[in-house]
Amino acid sequence: MDNEQTLIQRAQKGDHAAFAALVDDHQRYVYNLAMRVVKDDNEALDLTQETFVRAWTALPNFRGNSQFRTWLYRITTNLCYNRLPGLRRSLADLGDDVLPDIPESDDAPTNPARELETSETRTYLHHAINGLDANYKLLITLRYRDELSYDEIAGLLNLPLGTVKTGLFRAKEKLRIALANYHAEEQWTIS
């Protein structure tokens, strides 16, 4: 099995099979990102397809300064910006307020709160994430699904670093409210 770098080099020389392998490897991630923004199967598929066609034509310009997937995401987000003119504005409107840092943790579920966390809570929060605006979902997907750094997200979306942090902070605040509502509902049901 060829590694990604070899596949990219072969594709840059016009090798269709190598590019097909790259499409196979990355299409679900690109589709996922598009789906989070446009919320429509067909449109997300169309965006994914268009992303790879543009990637093919722009491939000679890919210098490997970023990861290939991040480069694909840049194409996808540009296409999203074109199709949803309000998206760029809504991201820019997030502003870059100075917000307190919330530490991110990869703790194992040793915390008592984690033990209380049921799959129902998680499902509820997944629904809440699903109901967030496209700008928040875009930031969340890049940060938590693809584990890009704040700097990478800022570069990819062409936004100030502060705006990225503010957007993620606000998304988490919305989920915090959703979580509080969920527990309030649960307590009301029990009582």
Added chain:
Amino acid sequence: MDDFLTPNEQNLIIEDALRSYPMATMPKSITELVLARIQTEPVPRFQFTRSDYVLAVVLSLVLGAILFALQSLPPYALIQIRIQGILLWQSFLVNYRWLLPFTSIMLGLSLAGFAFLQLLRPQRVEQ
């Protein structure tokens, strides 16, 4: 806010949900569709064509000839050329000054008209 969990515990739960948020399932693979489209779009390569070389040679010859001619002219002729140039420019400013704003306005209107026509054209839907 939720008084059942501390902010840190809430944060852990939210981050767990964010990290476990499932990926959207692709209804079908698009590899074949992409390949079908790129078969007709070869990778663009930067390369010089024969006409590029011819154009470069012609431009070089013309520039060389102009420089050579300027250097070969006697100083008196160069001064005459400069004087004629100044007179021509002054004549333009006096008699045809209106051409500058007129051309700018016409160019602006043409571009605006072109942009407007482009907006009126129906969007192409790609499959």
